[in-house]
Amino acid sequence: MATFDLNDDSVVVIIGTGAGGGVLANELAQKGVKVVALEAGGRYLPEDYINDEWESFGQLAWLDTRTTSGDWRVAKDFSGLPAWIVKAVGGTTTHWAGASIRFQDHEWKALTTYGPVEGANLLDWPIDGAEMAPWYEKAETKLGVTRTGDRAGLPGNNNYKVFEKGAKALGYKEVHTGRMAINSSEYDGRMACQQTGFCFQGCKWGAKWSAAYTDIPAGEATGNLEVRDRSHAARILHNDEGKVTGVEYFDKDGNLQMQKARIVCVAGNTIESPRLLLNSASPMFPNGLANSSDQVGRNYMRHVTGSVYAIFDKPVRMWRGTTMAGIVQDEARHDPARGFVGGYELETLSLGLPFMAAFLNPGGWGRSFTTALDHYENMAGMWIVGEDIPQADNRVTLSADAKDQFGLPAPNVHYSDHPNDVAMRNHAYKQGIAMYEAVGATRAFPTPPYPSTHNLGTNRMSERPEDGVCNKWGQTHDIANLFISDGSQFTTGAAENPTLTIVALAIRQADHIAREMSAGSI
Amino acid sequence: MTKLQRTGLTRRALLGRAVAAGALTVTGVGFIAAPNAAWALEVTVITPAQMATLLQMARDIYPHDQVPDQFYAVAVKGYDAEDKKDFVATGIAELDAAAQAQGHADYVSIGWEEDRVKVLQAIESSPFFQAIRGGLVTGLYNQKEVWPIFGYQGESFSQGGYINRGFDDINWL
Numbered sequence: 133m134a135t136f137d138l139n140d141d142s143v144v145v146i147i148g149t150g151a152g153g154g155v156l157a158n159e160l161a162q163k164g165v166k167v168v169a170l171e172a173g174g175r176y177l178p179e180d181y182i183n184d185e186w187e188s189f190g191q192l193a194w195l196d197t198r199t200t201s202g203d204w205r206v207a208k209d210f211s212g213l214p215a216w217i218v219k220a221v222g223g224t225t226t227h228w229a230g231a232s233i234r235f236q237d238h239e240w241k242a243l244t245t246y247g248p249v250e251g252a253n254l255l256d257w258p259i260d261g262a263e264m265a266p267w268y269e270k271a272e273t274k275l276g277v278t279r280t281g282d283r284a285g286l287p288g289n290n291n292y293k294v295f296e297k298g299a300k301a302l303g304y305k306e307v308h309t310g311r312m313a314i315n316s317s318e319y320d321g322r323m324a325c326q327q328t329g330f331c332f333q334g335c336k337w338g339a340k341w342s343a344a345y346t347d348i349p350a351g352e353a354t355g356n357l358e359v360r361d362r363s364h365a366a367r368i369l370h371n372d373e374g375k376v377t378g379v380e381y382f383d384k385d386g387n388l389q390m391q392k393a394r395i396v397c398v399a400g401n402t403i404e405s406p407r408l409l410l411n412s413a414s415p416m417f418p419n420g421l422a423n424s425s426d427q428v429g430r431n432y433m434r435h436v437t438g439s440v441y442a443i444f445d446k447p448v449r450m451w452r453g454t455t456m457a458g459i460v461q462d463e464a465r466h467d468p469a470r471g472f473v474g475g476y477e478l479e480t481l482s483l484g485l486p487f488m489a490a491f492l493n494p495g496g497w498g499r500s501f502t503t504a505l506d507h508y509e510n511m512a513g514m515w516i517v518g519e520d521i522p523q524a525d526n527r528v529t530l531s532a533d534a535k536d537q538f539g540l541p542a543p544n545v546h547y548s549d550h551p552n553d554v555a556m557r558n559h560a561y562k563q564g565i566a567m568y569e570a571v572g573a574t575r576a577f578p579t580p581p582y583p584s585t586h587n588l589g590t591n592r593m594s595e596r597p598e599d600g601v602c603n604k605w606g607q608t609h610d611i612a613n614l615f616i617s618d619g620s621q622f623t624t625g626a627a628e629n630p631t632l633t634i635v636a637l638a639i640r641q642a643d644h645i646a647r648e649m650s651a652g653s654i
Numbered sequence: 655m656t657k658l659q660r661t662g663l664t665r666r667a668l669l670g671r672a673v674a675a676g677a678l679t680v681t682g683v684g685f686i687a688a689p690n691a692a693w694a695l696e697v698t699v700i701t702p703a704q705m706a707t708l709l710q711m712a713r714d715i716y717p718h719d720q721v722p723d724q725f726y727a728v729a730v731k732g733y734d735a736e737d738k739k740d741f742v743a744t745g746i747a748e749l750d751a752a753a754q755a756q757g758h759a760d761y762v763s764i765g766w767e768e769d770r771v772k773v774l775q776a777i778e779s780s781p782f783f784q785a786i787r788g789g790l791v792t793g794l795y796n797q798k799e800v801w802p803i804f805g806y807q808g809e810s811f812s813q814g815g816y817i818n819r820g821f822d823d824i825n826w827l
Contacts, residue, residue, distance in 0.1 A: 183808070183809035183810060183811045183812075184808070184809060186792060186796050287821075287822060288822060289816075289821045289822050290820075290821065290822060290823065290824040293822065293824050293827055294824070294827065297827050325815075325817075326814060326815030326816075326817045327815045327816040327817040327821035328810050328811050328815030328816065329810055329815070329816060329821075330809075330810070330811070336811045337811075337815075446826045447805070447824075448824060449805070449807075449820070449823075449824075451806065451807070452807075452810075452816040452819075452820060452821040453816055453821035453822065484806060484808070485795055485801055485804050485806035486792070486795050486796045488795075489791050489794075489795035490791050490792075490795075495787075497715045497716060497787055498714075498715070498717070498771060499717055501716070502716050502717050502718050505718070505795075505804065506718060506720070506804070508804045508805060508806060509804065509805030509806070571827065
């Protein structure tokens with residue numbers, strides 16, 4: 133494993149090691165580029181993961197101080213926890229469910245496709261499906277996505293069987309066990325899924341792709357990548373020419389260090405990435421780095437989500453097996469006749485009893501609540517994931533009062549539903565409930581959104597510098613050697629789980645950065 | 655009416671009162687115990703009557719008739735602590751005041767769950783109620799011993815997952 137000097141200004145510094153940063157770090161290292169990756173969390177590997185929801189949450193979740201505002205219910209139910217993401221080497225790829233689906237072509241062009249929507253800050257991506265197709269293929273190969281290449285689908289579990297029968301009863305056609313970055317047979321030296329049911333707590337078999345035990349060690353093995361764990365980025369520094377020169381961070385002992393850099397790539401997920409740019413404000417950049425557009429932190433998206441759980445008169449035991457290996461894609465199309473623009477996916481989901489108690493109806497109590505849990509064994513569940521509308525005022529800002537453990541201003545996450553989001557969610561609830569009723573559900577629960585797992589859009593890509601933070605390579609419009617490398621570069625969110633697209637963009641960005649470095653242009 | 659039926663009625667009436675008192679007995683200084691002596695809980699800081707009230711609250715907030723009292727007792731026993739003493743005393747006084755405002759002697763002596771629930775609804779937004787409720791979400795449902803009552807199987811890695819243990823065994827569709 134490489135180690136680089138703090139004064140080595142030839143390295144690329146990547147902040148964050150998840151789907152964006154972890155992949156970028158490995159891809160650059162494979163090309164011979166020297167990389168220092170700063171990761172706020174510690175190292176946890178499959179042997180460390182815990183098959184216990186709360187204990188695992190304590191081990192992996194990002195629990196630094198955050199505040200919330202806006203009319204979303206998360207701000208009321210989980211005011212200090214806007215997002216359920218991970219603080220660890222590998223980032224949220226430890227926790228993610230593995231659903232790996234490509235954007236539909238029209239979703240790259242949301243403004244053009246949907247037309248102007250009142251209150252929306254919609255924009256077309258500066259890239260399209262044809263541009264991304266080869267990168268998606270590389271991403272699918274890296275992740276071993278089922279139902280792509282020659283990889284078989286996963287078998288359906290109990291929860292899927294209920295879901296599939298309901299979907300088919302409603303006439304849905306695109307129903308299967310998903311394109312999943314979870315091995316249906318041994319792949320890339322990792323074993324097949326053992327149907328353990330704790331996908332969200334880190335896969336103890338390593339059957340689910342996670343950067344923690346794939347890209348990170350592969351990058352380290354090249355001798356070109358140094359991962360510094362428990363290193364919390366505090367500020368990005370720049371010179372008088374307006375180029376970034378290094379990153380100040382708190383090391384594992386809490387001491388402030390400064391790593392010099394030729395290029396800095398920000399991949400701290402959609403809340404931390406804009407926060408870091410805002411916390412790096414200077415006399416030259418008083419509104420934060422790369423923020424001449426005033427778009428840093430804006431357009432925070434978190435997908436239209438929600439769940440439908442239903443009770444049957446016989447056992448389902450939904451917790452057994454791959455959590456999210458089940459999808460209905462028929463509603464992912466854009467069809468304004470339904471009363472909203474964009475579309476949504478329905479995917480199987482299960483929570484264990486402890487999390488079901490916390491999330492089924494947060495704040496709920498009494499027999500209406502407890503009789504639902506009484507039939508936990510007879511419950512089936514699905515998750516809604518749909519495109520939400522970017523809005524300028526849904527944004528990450530620096531809190532005026534709240535500070536993190538290092539004394540840095542904490543992020544506030546403000547989100548309010550757009551009427552389009554509400555219409556889409558209600559449609560999805562209705563369809564989800566109808567699916568379960570078609571299989572004989574005796575009671576159904578339209579469950580509100582959990583703290584966000586898909587956090588997107590706060591440093592968005594744009595063709596024109598005045599519309600967004602970075603260009604089609606993730607390179608910031610304002611600072612040529614500063615890149616955005618995570619889901620915060622999403623111009624719009626599309627209906628699909630974002631990880632595959634984050635990975636595809638990271639592979640493509642690595643290619644671009646290595647090429648530009650060789651050409652001497654950055 | 656036969657003797658047997660009368661006995662049944664009597665037992666049911668007794669059980670009704672027992673439920674109203676949290677299905678437990680204040681057994682003197684420092685203890686509350688189940689009537690069948692299946693379990694007992696020692697209190698050292700708050701009073702047995704206060705603990706009995708907390709236990710009844712826990713049952714009324716998250717009522718699961720198949721879950722024995724001992725699990726609720728585990729969920730609230732942390733309130734028997736020096737730094738919780740005033741919080742508990744003030745909160746229960748508030749609860750009992752709400753009960754009295756609805757014409758009852760106090761909360762714990764109300765016979766019907768639905769009447770106790772009305773009292774709880776009156777204080778639902780109070781920090782006391784919210785703290786008790788919030789604490790129960792993990793205090794009750796995160797007890798591994800309670801999971802089998804709901805059919806939840808918990809950890810599965812050590813048993814090789816469910817690949818050979820019924821991940822797709824649904825047979826009624």
